[in-house]
Amino acid sequence: MTAVESSWGWLRHHAMQIYAVLAVLYMLIPIAVIIVFSFAATPKGRLTFAIDEGFTTEYWSSAFSLPDLNEALVTSLKLAAASTVIATAIGTLMALALVRHTFRGRYISNLLIILPMATPEVVIGASLLSLFIYYTFSLGFETLLIAHVTFSISFVVVVVRSRLIGFDRHLEEAAADLGATPFGTFRYVTLPLLAPGIMAAALLAFALSIDDFVISNFNSGTTVTFPLYVYGVSLRGIPVQVNVLATMLFALTVIAAIAVLVQQRRAERLAGTT
Amino acid sequence: MPLSKRLVPYLLLGPGLLILVFFFVVPMYFMGELALREGTLTTGYTFNWAWSNFPDSLSGHTDQILRSFYYAGIATLLALLIAYPLAYAIAFRSGRYKTLLLFAVVAPFFTTYLIRTIAWKTILSDSSPVVDVLQALSLAPAEGRVLATPGAVIAGLTYNFLPFMILPLYANLERLDLRLVEAAKDLYSSSRIAFLRVTLPLTMPGIVAGVLLTFIPAFGDYINAQLLGGTGQAMVGNVIQSLYLNQRDYPEAAALSFLMMALILGIVLIYIRLAGTGAFMETDEREEAA
């Protein structure tokens, strides 16, 4: 084989992988821009659309100098954490019920869970606002939490459900045969095996909450979440610190993912499989 | 079955269903009631069985509705074309890097929708080198611009909803039993036929889920149109937002919202019918057979 032929063959064989890498790079393009611009020197601390004046690390050293920005970010993180815990717990229970049991009203329950995913955010946000007003709930963190949990539940159910369906019941049966109580089986067999699905659902719920703008815009009162803050400043010039913090958030998730990866590898090695 | 066992599913479902009923169904009722009112802010909104709000809102905004279908449709198609090979590669060809790749797909989510879209606005601004490159490659009109065109909005929609397409596809592909494909090849079919006759049908539920999870939010989106589009790219979401917040025509806003939901539900039901119900109303087949 000539060099050309063999390299062409290599290309063809690895076409999929190359494509995957290219596609993932495409997905990360805006992230790259965000990171690059977090080092941009700008005259008034607000982003411009080109790197005219060179680079600087001053915004990194003053990353936490905007109290409104910090407060908004902290609010978003708290909101996302609370919403994730609640939605994941409730959604997992619902998924278990829907997949493992037959009962009347199952079809309607399914429909009810699908509906919020079929509803545009504008509609959910506006209708929730009408509800809160009617019952004179004062808008703020609590109403935001309710809104976020409501739209997250459906996604959690769908993710956990798809994991539950491929589940091998024999393992649970074996545990029962060996004398485990139903609760024990659930705790030591079902839950650990379900864990990846629950983790995935939790991750999705977290991302949805921290990312949400439309529904939060309608229901936040005077509470400012990170996306709402960005929207507010985007109209007058985004402070560079926003990019810095966004980069930090991204870096944190990178580190978390690597940690999970390392732990996975270690678990595999310990178990003797690689 | 003993009573306690029969109660279990209801107990499990209870909290979730209650939340959904109170904070999803009830607001919808309020919105429906609002859609049947008429009036203005100064005169008050009187309940009037104003059914005319529905056809009026539809006829007044057909342009934007059609546009939303068009943009969301193309964005979904593009997303499918991009996501399928990617999901396939992650599921079967990534070996040790599987988790890393999956993470790379979800990670952009954590930097906020708005910031990502604004980053694209920076990248595609008229004076940026990227646009020059695109023009050189004839992907963009030579004299024109990329921003404030339908293309920019569609590109934004595709990008922002790509994870919604990738994840269901991946979840479904991962469970694909490759031995079936091998068996097809053993039976002398070509790779292409194996794909069309075996892989594709088996992954149809994933495709259905992905398409729906992408099209629906894209249809109701207004951020991309607002940031990346210009005059003439407004979508239904922009109209509803304007009606609600700018014109304070709550009845028409509510009526249009309802119509949107009905449209989407209709599409969902038809699509599921055509593609098979297993996808969305998934149940454990073994459980049902038992």
Add this chain to the structure above:
Amino acid sequence: MQKTNERRTLAAVAAAVAAIVVAVGLAACGGTTGGGNDSEVSVAKGGPVKGQLTISNWPGYIDPGKNGTVAEFEDKTGVSVDYIEDVNDNNTFFGKMQPLLEQGESGGRSIMVVTDWMAKQMWDLGYLQEIDHNDLPTVFANLSPSLESPSFDPKRQFAIPWQSGMTGLWVDKSKAPGIKSVNDIFDPKYKGKITVLEEMRDTVPLVMKGEGVDPEEATNEDWLKSIDKIKSAAQSGQIRAFTGNNYTEELTAGNIVAAIGWSGDASIVQNKNAEWRMPTEGCVLWSDNMVIPVGAPNVGAAFGWMDFVYEPEVAAGLTEYITYVSPVDGVKDLLLKSSPELANDPLVFPSEEFQKNCSTQDSPPDVEEVSDAWAEAVTG
């Protein structure tokens, strides 16, 4: 007996529809909702200047940081201020607040800053509290005479000016030096490189002036005619976009050569070639006003804030950062020493002569009809 999925869906939908019809029928007894707060207009009751104060304002309207006005106020009075920049557009802000104000609530806010016409709209709907001049000695001692008695609030019962400004043309000198009149933005050679403000009362009066119509005397037809002209320009692509505050971004990015925009935004536009120009036909004058909503907590602290920002030294500090027109007398003299270029800038201290062709912001005769036509033009 197993119902097919299809029949189940129909059954579910039928049940839902039945439930909704019944519930809605019951609600029909609900009658009318909205129409404003009919209760008596309350006069804001002052009190000690302490506690917590929440202010909603437009972005970029305050000097931030440890040496800023908010920090100064907090130090001087001990009041803890929650300053939120969530007013990005009069209509959108109103849309957000309206359900609350309808119930007599302000969502925790003691002061909101909205433009003249919006203040009047809120007042007419009963959403604002009346202000007793005796509660604000510094304000009324230092209020600029030209702002003492505006047409929308002749006795200054509910609106205290925060800053004033002018709507005119922002032009990129290097790319479109010839744009001097409002009508120039319709010149085809600038196609796709023009933005106009989404705010109807900023854009349409300017365009009307270009047609020779005086906005203060304009009829409905005049408004509708100009809206039509703008609509065609939008549909043909002459106008690139309708913007809010973000036209400054488009200028900075070089996406446009001219925009209808506000005079004080020089500090935000980061394009050295862009400048604000008074159109040959004149500009539109407006003020953003502090108002006290119904249900405002801690009115005493609110009054304290208003009096504080009307002290000339404080007002001068604000003007140095914001570069809009201050409503406080005596600021120009203070700035002549510390920032002479600012003191002599006609955009920050416009003379009568400079503003002679300008009109104040007004609402059209038939607000509903014109607003609907405008909304159609914008969300084309």
